[in-house]
Amino acid sequence: xxxxxxxxxxxxxxxxxxxxxxxxxxxxxxxxxxxxxxxxxxxxxxxxxxxxxxxxxxxxxxxxxxxxxxxxxxxxxxxxxxxxxxxxxxxxxxxxxxxxxxxxxxxxxxxxxxxxxxxxxxxxxxxxxxxxxxxxxxxxxxxxxxxxxxxxxxxxxxxxxxxxxxxxxxxxxxxxxxxxxxxxxxxxxxxxxxxxxxxxxxxxxxxxxxxxxxxxxxxxxxxxxxxxxxxxxxxxxxxxxxxxxxxxxxxxxxxxxxxxxxxxxxxxxxxxxxxxxxxxxxxxxxxxxxxxxxxxxxxxxxxxxxxxxxxxxx
Numbered sequence: 629x630x631x632x633x634x635x636x637x638x639x640x641x642x643x644x645x646x647x648x649x650x651x652x653x654x655x656x657x658x659x660x661x662x663x664x665x666x667x668x669x670x671x672x673x674x675x676x677x678x679x680x681x682x683x684x685x686x687x688x689x690x691x692x693x694x695x696x697x698x699x700x701x702x703x704x705x706x707x708x709x710x711x712x713x714x715x716x717x718x719x720x721x722x723x724x725x726x727x728x729x730x731x732x733x734x735x736x737x738x739x740x741x742x743x744x745x746x747x748x749x750x751x752x753x754x755x756x757x758x759x760x761x762x763x764x765x766x767x768x769x770x771x772x773x774x775x776x777x778x779x780x781x782x783x784x785x786x787x788x789x790x791x792x793x794x795x796x797x798x799x800x801x802x803x804x805x806x807x808x809x810x811x812x813x814x815x816x817x818x819x820x821x822x823x824x825x826x827x828x829x830x831x832x833x834x835x836x837x838x839x840x841x842x843x844x845x846x847x848x849x850x851x852x853x854x855x856x857x858x859x860x861x862x863x864x865x866x867x868x869x870x871x872x873x874x875x876x877x878x879x880x881x882x883x884x885x886x887x888x889x890x891x892x893x894x895x896x897x898x899x900x901x902x903x904x905x906x907x908x909x910x911x912x913x914x915x916x917x918x919x920x921x922x923x924x925x926x927x928x929x930x931x932x933x934x935x936x937x938x939x940x941x942x
Contacts, residue, residue: 631656632759634714634737640755641748643716643739646728650737657681657713660756662749664688668707669695678710681752685745689721700726708734718745758819761811762883770803770820770853771795773908777853779808779820779887780904782861787900789830791861793838794901796848802840803853805830810855812883821852857888857911859904864893 634655638645663680666688684692695703708730715731717723717740723731731738741748768781769788773795780788789805796802804822811819822828828841828849841849858880880889890907894900910920 630760630763631658632756633657637752637755638714638739641741641751643741646717646723646738646740647732647736650732650735652714652737655713655737657756658760660753660760662752664745664749665707666691669703671703671706673706673710676710678712680713682712682715683745683749683752684715684717684721684723686719686721689717689723692727693724697726700724704730705734708736712736714739716741716748718743718748757813758811761813761819763809763811764883765807765809765823766882767806768808769805770808770822770855771904772801772803772850772853773905774800774912776856776908776912777803777820778904778908779855779858780861781858782894783863785833786861786863786894788861789832791900791904793830793832795904796840796844798901798905800905801848801850801853802828802830803850810882812885815885818855818882818885818887819852820855827851855882855887857890857908859907860889860891861894861900862891864895868893 634652634657637643637657638652659680661677661680662683663677664685665682668676669688669691692700692703704727708727714737717738720740720742722740723738728738743751766779766781767784768779769792771778771780771792780791782788792802792805803820805826807823807826808820809823811821813819828839830838830840832838860880878889878891879886881887888911892900892903892907913920
């Protein structure tokens with residue numbers, strides 16, 4: 629099961645540790661959801677998701693401060709007795725000494741941030757959704773072409789890396805070569821990234837490994853990109869019919885998400901980089917509402933109807 633180290637989240641969010649004496653290295657977060665413990669502070673613990681990060685905002689804090697010492701003691705102990713991964717106080721709100729004392733006794737780490745509650749919640753949910761999303765690794769190359777994430781796949785040795793290198797020289801950005809990690813962020817969003825060990829590297833047969841970031845600069849690479857289009861390279865088969873109009877979209881599926889897919893036959897002399905650029909721009913046009921194939925079809929239909937229109941006028 630995917631998980632994120634609490635220390636990694638703390639470092640990313642730059643949280644202030646109010647219980648530095650507690651060990652947090654072994655604490656891991658297993659789900660992206662969070663909880664604001666307003667009902668728990670009121671004493672209601674049924675259906676309490678203690679495995680979530682607990683976010684305390686201004687409303688919960690003012691209620692905590694309004695309780696009597698006796699009620700605080702019972703409520704804090706009931707709340708902190710659960711196996712909570714961490715508690716984060718927002719807006720520079722500092723819990724009282726009793727809360728911190730019981731938190732240390734129950735081994736529940738407490739943190740604080742200056743950021744407003746809504747911003748903290750949004751950032752944590754987005755971060756955990758990405759890190760805990762279902763993930764697969766596929767063989768291919770992911771390139772950012774004119775803002776479109778283009779995943780190039782095909783058999784080993786068919787020319788994916790060479791096409792990627794030409795695209796980089798033309799000003800586009802490499803995300804990953806050879807192995808691409810795909811994460812399902814939502815039913816509409818699939819994000820690709822490179823494994824840490826191969827990030828920014830390209831393998832070229834006959835040359836070896838090259839460092840794209842060093843050779844072409846930081847503007848030639850990026851860490852991740854949403855996958856908008858898949859291009860499958862395959863050897864030319866003269867007995868096979870290939871789509872020449874593109875009136876109907878073809879799709880491929882990863883992790884349950886459908887992505888528009890083009891099958892590109894390879895023959896000597898075909899410029900793969902230009903083809904990939906054209907496919908990316910055409911896909912972008914379609915998303916903006918213009919379909920060249922549909923426009924051609926409409927012109928043909930209008931041309932066929934034109935003689936009939938003249939007959940009607942007569």
